[in-house]
Amino acid sequence: MSTAVRRRVSPRQAQALVSVLLWAMMATTVLVLAFIIVFVLQRGLPHVTWEFLSQPPRASGREGGVWPIIVGTLAVTLFAVAIATPLGLGTAIYLTEFTRENRFTRMVRFGADSLAGVPSIIFGLFGFVFFVITLGFGWSILAGGLTLAFMVLPTVIRTSEEAIKAVPAGYREVALTLGATKWQSIVKVVLPSALPGIVTGVILGMGRSISETAAVIFTAGSSLSQVVPTSLFDGTRTLSVHFYQLAREGISAEKAYASAAVLVLSILVINVSAYTLMNRFIRRYR
Amino acid sequence: MNAPAKLEIRNLSVRYEDAPPVVRSVSLAIPRNFIYAFIGPAGSGKTSILRTINLLSIEVDRAKVEGEVRLDGVDLLTGKIDRARIRRKVPMVFATPQPLPRSIYENLVFGPRLAGVKQRARLDELVEKSLTAAQLWGEVKDRLHQSAFTLSGGQQQRLCIARAIALEPEVILLDEPCSGLDPISTLKIEEAMESLKERYTWLIVTNNTKQAARVSERTAFFLMGELVEDEPTERLFTAPRDSRTADYIEGRFG
Numbered sequence: 273m274s275t276a277v278r279r280r281v282s283p284r285q286a287q288a289l290v291s292v293l294l295w296a297m298m299a300t301t302v303l304v305l306a307f308i309i310v311f312v313l314q315r316g317l318p319h320v321t322w323e324f325l326s327q328p329p330r331a332s333g334r335e336g337g338v339w340p341i342i343v344g345t346l347a348v349t350l351f352a353v354a355i356a357t358p359l360g361l362g363t364a365i366y367l368t369e370f371t372r373e374n375r376f377t378r379m380v381r382f383g384a385d386s387l388a389g390v391p392s393i394i395f396g397l398f399g400f401v402f403f404v405i406t407l408g409f410g411w412s413i414l415a416g417g418l419t420l421a422f423m424v425l426p427t428v429i430r431t432s433e434e435a436i437k438a439v440p441a442g443y444r445e446v447a448l449t450l451g452a453t454k455w456q457s458i459v460k461v462v463l464p465s466a467l468p469g470i471v472t473g474v475i476l477g478m479g480r481s482i483s484e485t486a487a488v489i490f491t492a493g494s495s496l497s498q499v500v501p502t503s504l505f506d507g508t509r510t511l512s513v514h515f516y517q518l519a520r521e522g523i524s525a526e527k528a529y530a531s532a533a534v535l536v537l538s539i540l541v542i543n544v545s546a547y548t549l550m551n552r553f554i555r556r557y558r
Numbered sequence: 559m560n561a562p563a564k565l566e567i568r569n570l571s572v573r574y575e576d577a578p579p580v581v582r583s584v585s586l587a588i589p590r591n592f593i594y595a596f597i598g599p600a601g602s603g604k605t606s607i608l609r610t611i612n613l614l615s616i617e618v619d620r621a622k623v624e625g626e627v628r629l630d631g632v633d634l635l636t637g638k639i640d641r642a643r644i645r646r647k648v649p650m651v652f653a654t655p656q657p658l659p660r661s662i663y664e665n666l667v668f669g670p671r672l673a674g675v676k677q678r679a680r681l682d683e684l685v686e687k688s689l690t691a692a693q694l695w696g697e698v699k700d701r702l703h704q705s706a707f708t709l710s711g712g713q714q715q716r717l718c719i720a721r722a723i724a725l726e727p728e729v730i731l732l733d734e735p736c737s738g739l740d741p742i743s744t745l746k747i748e749e750a751m752e753s754l755k756e757r758y759t760w761l762i763v764t765n766n767t768k769q770a771a772r773v774s775e776r777t778a779f780f781l782m783g784e785l786v787e788d789e790p791t792e793r794l795f796t797a798p799r800d801s802r803t804a805d806y807i808e809g810r811f812g
Contacts, residue, residue: 442656450669451646
């Protein structure tokens with residue numbers, strides 16, 4: 273009885289209030305996101321011309337375009353993902369399918385989580401000391417890509433792990449009872465079911481790689497090359513480093529925003545195409 | 559009952575971790591082309607026995623197992639025979655219908671493909687044969703390439719039975735296959751078992767004593783991991799020797 277008196281908001285009112293509140297939160301998120309994208313594109317897109325996309329930079333980037341930089345950015349990013357995906361996926365498969373939960377797996381997981389929280393400039397420093405100096409790779413796509421690979425590894429491991437764990441245990445047992453070995457059940461049943469989650473992890477990693485500045489400025493370098501990099505040992509400036517230099521040195525605001533627009537658009541293109549590819553693949557597994 | 563047993567269990571004990579055994583020294587024999595039922599309350603060890611026969615308890619649940627499980631006289635627990643080969647001979651159908659996330663057709667050819675069958679014509683033939691055997695062909699023959707999840711629960715379970723049949727097995731293990739199904743689906747599954755007795759040996763675990771009475775020729779009653787008694791089904795249900803069996807089938811406990 274007393275509870276009825278004390279209750280100032282009825283459950284029905286609370287329900288209505290909450291749905292308005294949640295809608296407002298969602299709207300704020302979308303608005304902020306849209307604002308950032310519109311802001312960058314509005315300033316950058318008018319300067320993104322065919323010449324900008326296809327020409328090498330001239331006069332420290334005040335003139336010309338970003339073609340070698342686009343190629344370098346993609347090379348560093350793809351190399352990083354090409355290293356991080358198999359390593360991360362393998363680790364995730366081992367942790368979920370080949371060991372039981374114990375002190376060791378908890379330690380690995382804790383390590384991965386800690387690694388994910390390390391600031392990227394620390395990774396840059398590590399990459400500089402280890403890959404650039406000690407291993408003698410110099411400022412290169414190789415050194416930059418490896419550094420980024422280690423930076424995004426925790427993301428790939430943890431998202432893949434969660435995706436694999438979410439596959440119903442029954443699928444594995446069914447595969448086994450139909451004469452599959454453990455490995456066959458993982459390859460033919462578990463991984464296809466976990467694929468959307470795994471791809472999400474890889475895309476998150478790719479997004480972090482392509483937009484990273486601090487870790488690559490120390491490892492891939494920031495030299496402004498006139499020619500497209502052709503070897504893993506070539507140094508390159510990436511789009512975000514280019515943006516940083518143009519803006520910080522006050523070289524050209526127009527070119528800086530144009531680079532930012534290209535960066536934002538390329539992330540968009542990568543995400544959309546990755547999800548499209550994945551959907552085409554998983555249509556067979558429904 | 560004098561013919562050599564198709565499947566013989568000798569002094570089988572199963573335990574998980576260091577807990578007390580959930581199956582205690584069980585021995586019984588299942589003749590060829592026979593329907594054999596396990597009944598008993600939850601925790602009586604029936605499912606553990608089933609999962610041990612096709613080695614799932616050892617591989618998945620890390621059970622520690624003692625004793626022998628002999629298929630045509632050959633012990634399956636020695637670790638010398640390839641697990642995949644054993645499971646093709648002794649497949650299992652689970653309590654909840656468990657289609658794999660792919661088409662009806664792909665569900666059925668999953669096992670045969672792993673066993674090395676590649677020709678399309680042979681796979682098509684296996685699909686039709688096994689679906690017909692599981693009394694599902696008529697309902698799905700025009701939509702073999704749709705997702706298996708588009709089927710109803712009862713159809714999904716018959717698909718799982720068809721999937722086991724497509725392996726061309728010898729003994730089929732059913733773990734409470736009808737626990738979530740409507741009476742008509744249950745009837746169809748029982749009819750399928752009946753009509754396929756000439757080809758396979760069936761071992762069914764059921765919580766439904768009436769189902770055991772309907773379909774099986776011999777029934778074993780388990781309690782707390784022990785085999786209380788196993789008798790021809792009619793005798794077990796009309797004149798059980800042990801008072802605990804009588805209590806259970808009359809619904810006084812469990």
